[in-house]
Structure formats: C-alpha cells, structure tokens
Amino acid sequence: MERSAQKNAVVNLLAMLAVGVAGYAAARHANCLSGQVTSFYMGLGLLVAIISWFQLRLAEREQLEKLEFEELTRTRIGPSLFETGEAELFPARRAREQFERYFVPGFTVVLFVLEAGGAYMLNAWLSKVPPTPMRQPTMAMAFFGLFALVLFLLGKFSATLARLENNALLRPSASFVLLGAYLTFAVGAAIAAGQAGFPRTDFYIARALCILLGVIAAETLIALILEIYRPRVKGQVTRPVYESRLIGLLAQPEGLVTTAAQALDYQFGFKVSETWFYKFLEKAFAKLLLLQLAVLWLSTCVVFVEPGQEALLERFGKPVPGRQVLGPGGHLKFPWPIDRAYLQRTEQVQSFTVGMALEKEKDLPKTVLWTISHGKEDNFIVAGRGLQQAAVTPAERTNAAAPKRSPPVSLLAVNIPVQFQITDLLAWAYSNAAPAKVLENIATREITRYLSSVDLGAVMAHGRWDAAQVLRERIQAAADSRGLGVKVLFVGLDGVHPPVQVAPHYEKVVGAIQQKQAKILAAHADAIKTNALADARGFRLLNEAEAYRLKRELNALAQAALFTNQVPAWKAAPSVYTERKYLETFVRAVSGARKYILLVSNTEDVVQFDLQDKIRPDLLDLTVPQSR
Amino acid sequence: MKRNPLSITVGVLLLVIFCLLLFTFQVRQSEVGVVTTFGKPTRTISQPGPYLKWPWPIQKVYKFDQRIQNFEDDRFDEVLTADNFNLLAMVYMGWRINDPMAFFTKFANGSITEAEKALRSLIRTAKSAVIGRHPLSDLVSASEAEAKFTQIESEILQIVQSQVAANNYGIEIEFVGFKKLGLPESVTTEVFNRMQSERQVLISKFQNEGEAEAAKIKSTAERKAAELLASAEAEATRIRGLGEAEAAKSLATFQQHPELANFMFRLSALEASLKERTTLIFDQRTPPFDLLGAMQTNQLQK
Numbered sequence: 001m002e003r004s005a006q007k008n009a010v011v012n013l014l015a016m017l018a019v020g021v022a023g024y025a026a027a028r029h030a031n032c033l034s035g036q037v038t039s040f041y042m043g044l045g046l047l048v049a050i051i052s053w054f055q056l057r058l059a060e061r062e063q064l065e066k067l068e069f070e071e072l073t074r075t076r077i078g079p080s081l082f083e084t085g086e087a088e089l090f091p092a093r094r095a096r097e098q099f100e101r102y103f104v105p106g107f108t109v110v111l112f113v114l115e116a117g118g119a120y121m122l123n124a125w126l127s128k129v130p131p132t133p134m135r136q137p138t139m140a141m142a143f144f145g146l147f148a149l150v151l152f153l154l155g156k157f158s159a160t161l162a163r164l165e166n167n168a169l170l171r172p173s174a175s176f177v178l179l180g181a182y183l184t185f186a187v188g189a190a191i192a193a194g195q196a197g198f199p200r201t202d203f204y205i206a207r208a209l210c211i212l213l214g215v216i217a218a219e220t221l222i223a224l225i226l227e228i229y230r231p232r233v234k235g236q237v238t239r240p241v242y243e244s245r246l247i248g249l250l251a252q253p254e255g256l257v258t259t260a261a262q263a264l265d266y267q268f269g270f271k272v273s274e275t276w277f278y279k280f281l282e283k284a285f286a287k288l289l290l291l292q293l294a295v296l297w298l299s300t301c302v303v304f305v306e307p308g309q310e311a312l313l314e315r316f317g318k319p320v321p322g323r324q325v326l327g328p329g330g331h332l333k334f335p336w337p338i339d340r341a342y343l344q345r346t347e348q349v350q351s352f353t354v355g356m357a358l359e360k361e362k363d364l365p366k367t368v369l370w371t372i373s374h375g376k377e378d379n380f381i382v383a384g385r386g387l388q389q390a391a392v393t394p395a396e397r398t399n400a401a402a403p404k405r406s407p408p409v410s411l412l413a414v415n416i417p418v419q420f421q422i423t424d425l426l427a428w429a430y431s432n433a434a435p436a437k438v439l440e441n442i443a444t445r446e447i448t449r450y451l452s453s454v455d456l457g458a459v460m461a462h463g464r465w466d467a468a469q470v471l472r473e474r475i476q477a478a479a480d481s482r483g484l485g486v487k488v489l490f491v492g493l494d495g496v497h498p499p500v501q502v503a504p505h506y507e508k509v510v511g512a513i514q515q516k517q518a519k520i521l522a523a524h525a526d527a528i529k530t531n532a533l534a535d536a537r538g539f540r541l542l543n544e545a546e547a548y549r550l551k552r553e554l555n556a557l558a559q560a561a562l563f564t565n566q567v568p569a570w571k572a573a574p575s576v577y578t579e580r581k582y583l584e585t586f587v588r589a590v591s592g593a594r595k596y597i598l599l600v601s602n603t604e605d606v607v608q609f610d611l612q613d614k615i616r617p618d619l620l621d622l623t624v625p626q627s628r
Numbered sequence: 629m630k631r632n633p634l635s636i637t638v639g640v641l642l643l644v645i646f647c648l649l650l651f652t653f654q655v656r657q658s659e660v661g662v663v664t665t666f667g668k669p670t671r672t673i674s675q676p677g678p679y680l681k682w683p684w685p686i687q688k689v690y691k692f693d694q695r696i697q698n699f700e701d702d703r704f705d706e707v708l709t710a711d712n713f714n715l716l717a718m719v720y721m722g723w724r725i726n727d728p729m730a731f732f733t734k735f736a737n738g739s740i741t742e743a744e745k746a747l748r749s750l751i752r753t754a755k756s757a758v759i760g761r762h763p764l765s766d767l768v769s770a771s772e773a774e775a776k777f778t779q780i781e782s783e784i785l786q787i788v789q790s791q792v793a794a795n796n797y798g799i800e801i802e803f804v805g806f807k808k809l810g811l812p813e814s815v816t817t818e819v820f821n822r823m824q825s826e827r828q829v830l831i832s833k834f835q836n837e838g839e840a841e842a843a844k845i846k847s848t849a850e851r852k853a854a855e856l857l858a859s860a861e862a863e864a865t866r867i868r869g870l871g872e873a874e875a876a877k878s879l880a881t882f883q884q885h886p887e888l889a890n891f892m893f894r895l896s897a898l899e900a901s902l903k904e905r906t907t908l909i910f911d912q913r914t915p916p917f918d919l920l921g922a923m924q925t926n927q928l929q930k
Contacts, residue, residue: 142649317656317676445805453772505827512831516838523842527849534853538860545864549871556875589899593906
C-alpha cells in the first residue's frame, strides 16, 4: 500500500507540475488573470507534493527498517551484535526524525514566505495590470476545464487513498490537487463569464484568490507558532506542519458537512443526519447542483433590456435578421452560446469632457475662480487675432505674395462637456472598435481646430454660446462622416479661461478699469466741489460788493445828515465845538492805547522806551476795567 | 457493476461540450478569422457564423476585429514647422484590417500591438514631415479660411496610406486627425509672459486713461471756477463803484463847510487809526495833558 501511496504522490507531483506549467502558458496566452494566479497555487502545491513524497519515502524506509530489525531479532545469533546505540540501529528512523525536526519547519517557513509574498506581489500586480481583452478564450476555457477534470479525478483518488492507515502523508498533496481542480474550474467559469458579458469576473476571481492566499499564509504562520508549543508525545502520529487545514477543508468540503452534521446531532440531541430530509439532501445534492446549473444555462434564453438600453442580438455571431436590435423589455432567444445579446445604452445621455480634467464635483469649491487651479489644466492653442493684425505691416497687407508672418499664439484652458446619444446601434457597434473613443477624438480635433483660429476675447465672452453651437454642428458632421450613429446633443463651453498663470493679469485689467472709473468719478467729485465753491465765492463777492455799496451810500447819507446838523453848533461856537469834538474823540480813541505821558521841562533830556512786546504778560499788565 | 445514469449523462454532456469547444468556433459580425493548420495560415473567415475546425494543436483560429480601430499616438511629439516654430502635435488615426491573411503574417500572428507599433512609427514620421513643410500659420491662424488644418491631415493620411499599401500590411487607413496641438514647456512659459504683458498694456492703458480723464475733468472744473470768480469779482467791483458813486453825491454837503468837514474827517481818521494796539507817548503840551503841566504839584522844583 505504501508503494501505491508513493506512486500516487509522484503522480500528484507530476500532475501539479504539468497543470502549473500548461495552465500558466494558457493563462498568459489568453490574458487570463485568475489562471495566472492559479498557476502560482499549482507551484506551491508542487513544492508541498515534493516534500510530502520525500517524507513518505522516509516513512517507508523506516517501516522496512523496523521489519528488518524484527526479523533480525527473531533470528539473532548473539547479544553482542545489538549492543550498539539506538541511533546506529535505526538510521532510517533517525533520518525521518531529523527531517521532521529540522527540514519540515524550515520548509514551512519558506512556504509561509512564499504564500505571504505571493499574496502581496500578486495583489500589487493585479492593481497595476491594465484590463486586457482575452485572447482565444474558448481554447483557454477548454484547457482549464480539462485541467479541472483531470485534477478532480486524480485528487479524489488521492484523497481516498490518504484516508487509509499510514497514508496520511499523502493528504497534503491530495488536498492541493483537489484545490487545483476547483480553482481551474473557477478559472474556466471566469472565462465563460467574460464571454457572457462580464469581463471583470476574471479580475475579481484573481483578486479573491490573492486574498485566499493571504489567509492561507496566516494559517501557516499560526500553525508554525503552535508547532513550537505543541507537546511532543513519543509515538504519536502528528499532522505535517506544512499541511493546511484550510486547503483541506476547501478541497474536501464534505468533511465540513460531516462536522456540521455531527454538530447538529449534538445540538438537537438526536441524529439529524439520519433524518430523511438530510439523507435526501445528501443523496440529491449533486442532482440539485446539476439542476441549478441547467436552470442557469436556460436562463440565458431570456434577455431583459432595461429602459434606455437596446441590445444587439447575434446568432452564431451574425445579427439575427429582423431582430438585430432589441428594445426595452423581455425577449426570448436561443441559449448561450447560440444566441448572444450585447446591451448598449442608447436612449441614455452619455457624456465626456474635452480639456481640463476637473476635480470631483464635491471637491470643487463653491466659487470657481480662474486664478485657482481646479483640475489638471489642458491648454489649447489660440491665435492672437488682435496681435496678429497689429503685427502685420501695411506693406504686408497690400502685398499678397509676401510670406505669411507666424501668428502670435495664446493659450486657453478649456473644459468642454459633450453630451451624445446613440441613434443607430448597428452603426455604433459595428463600424468602430471603440466608437466612444473615436467620438472623443473627433470632438477634441474639432475643438482644437476651432480654437486655433478663434478670437480669444470672443470665445471667452460674448461669442461663447455661438462657439458652442458651431462646435456641436462640426462634431455632429464629423461623427456622421465616420458613421458613428450618434446624435450630439450638447456641447458646452463650461470652462474657457486663460491659464492659471495668466489669469491674475486678466483680473488686474478689470481692476485697472475700475481704477480708471474711480479716478474719473473722483475727478468729477472734485470738479463739482471746485465749481460749487467758486459759485459760492462769487456769490459772496457779489453780496459783499452789494453790502459795501449800500454801506457806502447810507454812510455817506448819514454822514452828510450828521454834518448838516453839526454845522449850526459849529457856527455858534466854532472853537469850543471843535475842542469839544476833539476831546470827545480823543477820549474814545486813546482809551484802549498804552499811553506814556512825559512831564519834562527839559526838552533836551533823552528818554528811552522799551516798546517791544512782552511774551509773557506780568501782573502789572493787567487791563484796568473801565470805570462806569 | 452498476453505472449511475446521471453520472453517465453528465459525463457525456461534458464530453460533448468539450468536443464542441475543440471542434467548433464562432466568428462575430465584427470579426474576421484566420485558421492555421500546423501553424500555416490556410483559411480566411470573413463572414460571421459558426465554423468547424480540427482541434488544437492541428488547427488554431485567430480572430481579429474588422471594425475601424482607433489608434492614438500617446506621445506629444515636438516638431518644427517650416518657419522654425517648435510645436507639439498629437494625432489619432482610424485603421482597419482589409486583408486578414496578410495582417496575420505581417504582425506576429496578427498582433494588434505589433501593428500599432508599426503604425506609430509611420504616423510620427509622416506627421513630422508634413508639418515641416508648412508654416505655423497653416495650423494656427486668425483667419479660419487661411488655415490648412484639413489639408495637412490629408497630406499625412496620403503618406501613411501609401506606405501601408506599399508594404502590404493587410490594413487600410481610414482617417488621420490632429487631436491636440501644444507648445514646448519653455515656449509655453514665454507665451504666458507675453500674455501677461498684453494684459499689462491694457492695465497701463486703463490706469493712465483714468489719470488723464481725471486731470481733464479737474482742469475743466478749475477753469470754470476761475471764470465764475472772475465774473463775480468784476460784478462786485462794478457794484462797489456804484456805491462809491452814490456816496460821492453827499460830498457837496461837506463842501459847503470844508473846514469843519475836514476837521470831522480827521477826527474820524484819528479814532479809526487808534483802534488797534497802540502805544502813545505824550508830553504835557498835548491837550488835555497840558492840564497836568499846569498843575502846581506837577511843576518841577528848582
């Protein structure tokens, strides 16, 4: 039996090697991600199978050695022959023990590193790898189906063999072979899903396999740690530390079912696993599974087209006459792969943006300014129309044969959304491999062409709406000429502005216009003030003159009247009158003046007066109040 | 030995599916196919539908998309125009497989990637050659009528088409278009500077226009004010003159007794002139201070 186990281990090993290499080649050829990840599993399985086979060989040698020893014991000649040490007596056992003590843990560490590193590297690779359409998927699917079948048969046989006594060491490779069968089946299913219109299934399965690999790595690490603290009992048969329980569970899920049945029995207190329902389920499981698959296949006879969508119906790759395009609703068709339906959004408005790649709407500030970058700018060349006309000399203008001057160019950052709708699904689907990309290129080309000869100021301001209309018409015409089968619904000049580096200067121009207006308004205010003050002053001058005139007239009249009245008095006493008037006037006139009165007889005396004003008055300078 | 009929049915079904997968293939409306027998291309499939084949490795089917492929040169190439202007140009093209057999043999078992690699070189060469024959104004011009955008594209298309036809690539070029025109980074910076200078001209224009306009308004206002004041002063002078004339009429009254009138005027003048801060030095002879000198007590002792 051991010989048979060894042979089976070698077959497992070779199967793993063959499927690993062939699977990798097929997966690479077909651009199948899950297939490539699965081939990594096969590689790990190959390593496990090698170690498992080697350990089996050691166990078998030990068994032979034991038999030989028992034989010798029965026919021994003398005691001296066996007086040597145990290590010398049982070299095969010692070799197995040494192998299990040192090599197996070492290998398990390597296995853990490979699993963890593989999970990390494959995950990183999957994140970077671009979505690539599959090549010859049918062939790849057939191969992986074949691999699944071969591995399943082989794995089932190995698993049954491993349940026998002394064949436990076959279990790790048997589990890996069965797991390989399921994984290759999953790869085939992923390829089929891709063909059925779910191309990302392959990627998701590949990603799931990476996660599973990570979990297996974690399990290996835990097993390693527990192995350190595991109590060693002499003679106890131990499970190889590199054998994954998780893989065993995945490879032989019926073990899980048995465990679950036992748990149910324990919980309910009676043999649930012996009830008719459980037994029926156990017997009919395969049939139910097949029925499920049949229903799944038959479900491909119906296609539901959602509102806003249309479907292309092909029979053996040819559009079905009279039913080439299916509208919204449910439709019957032959099952896959005879009939295939390809859904497309036709009524729905689709859009793309030419130019700036704006940040997400939620990341945009409430106020979007030219001076603040709000996305990756994409500058378009614009001819500087005003500058070009200014640069042309009169001689160049009149001479048609003169070489054309290179136009001064400006740059414009644009963000132009284009909305379209598919109007002819057959044209859209069958004329171009990537019609959406062609439409985007056409739109970008038309925008580049239009902007290269447009007036910068006009397209940014008053000509914006007209520009949008012209662009829409041009893109529509170009799309029609390429037979895209679309209607261009809307072209919007959402964002058309100078690049961020130049935008502040545009705002400064507006600032300068405002400054100009402010200066003019300030000057008007000044003018109003100047004129108003001048008016007031003129008015005052006139009033003063009028007052002066009136004063002069009245004063003259009053003085004349006074004089007339003074004459009789004067005539009556000329000297007295004059003396009196003089003294009266003198009193009034000198009352406020500082007076020095010199009482000197000698007129030759020199009298000095300090007439300078005092800065600080003293007490003596106090004004004496007038006596009443 | 009892056989499970279900197992047999499933086995037969799987075998049938496997055989179908190995012996048949489909070509879609949008596809063309090439069948190879032991690696040698032996059959071209140009119509959609189901077909039979020998299983791999005897026969192998290569299917190609026969629709127009959109190829976009992802490199923004710097090229020189006829008037020595450095320009970045990116083009796209549409091509399709018109001879699957030739395409299959020319490009590593019909590799689209290989075909696009060959087209990339062709389109880049054609683009540089054609742009080099045209001045910048043929691409970027203030007048759309003068621009030769479409003509340049046609010239590139002709070159690429002739090359593809001459080499029998099994493909045809449907269209070529400029996707994007740009400027090298250093030129872009200078263009930004020039655009800033353009704005600076406008800024200066508006600022100085404002100054000038304000100065004019102020000057006009001042002139008007001066005119107004001059008129007002003239009118005031005239009014004063009227006052003087009216006042002069009363001089006749004074002239009747000029001695008294002049005396009174002098008194008024004296009073008026002593109104401000004045220091007066009198001696004893000035009336009424002469009274001081006449007093006995004030006479000097001899």
